[in-house]
Amino acid sequence: MFSHLHVPQRHIAPGSDRMEIRCPQVSMQIAFYLDPAAEVFVRGLFQDQAFRLGDRYSQVDLRVAQVALLPLPDLGPGLVFLRPISPLVVARKDVRGIDQYLDPAHPDFGELLLENLVAKYLAVCQETGQPVDPQAQESPLHYALPPGQKPKARLITLKADTAQATRVKGYVQFVFCLQAPPVLVALGLQAGFGKLNAQGFGMVEVVEGKKLGDVLGE
Secondary structure (H helix, E strand, O other): OEOOOEOOOEEOOOOOOOOEEOOOOOEOOEOOOOOHHHHHHHHHHHOOOEEEEEOOOOEEEEEOOOOOOOOOOOOOOOEEEEEEOOOEOOEEEOOOOOEEEOOOOOOOHHHHHHHHHHHHHHHHHHHHOOOOOHHHHHOOOEEEOOOOOOOEEEEEEEOOOOOOOEEEEEEEOOOEEEEOOHHHHHHHHHHOOOOOHHHOOOOEEEOOHHHHHHHHOO
16 A cells, blocks of 8 residues: 655646646555565665556656654554545445445444454454454454544546446545554554555555644644
8 A cells, every 4th residue: 555645845736636746756655564584675666666657647656765664653552643645444234245335433433444454454363363252352442433534435447448447435634543452553543444455545554642632622
């Protein structure tokens, strides 16, 4: 998964969906579940790589100038406050088999979010052969949306301008609270929360201290 592209200087014309980059460097965060022994390999995998970003109408050529490994925050027992830095997608299929996207205040949002997180954890354990932490299956899991927030919907088209184009709705600009074992929260920080993580959705950051007070208006 990956964050939005951070562009310190940019221009977007009113009514346009195009962005003009006006700075020499941009940045983004990427995250995935990884064996610690492979971290050095990953740094070398990305360093100095060149790629083109965009669609059929607009592109920009970029080269990786620096790779920095960000440590996971200390995660203890108790509540943790999280904020999406890419749209968070939670959905369930209706009787027609079509995804219905839920907003963070929907009564089923938290249950589906946590079910998805546990399923990811069990899949990782099965794939890697590591034992399942009993707390991950037996501890109570809780989700809450602190009041007074207005999460913002983002409607994004995957594979735009192709026959396979798909519209996906995710939410940003809100903070949610989880009570879950640290092993589950850590996996969510590395592999993503919600659906479509491989397409960049569901990246979150831990919010605490003054930052949390500012977000919640305290």
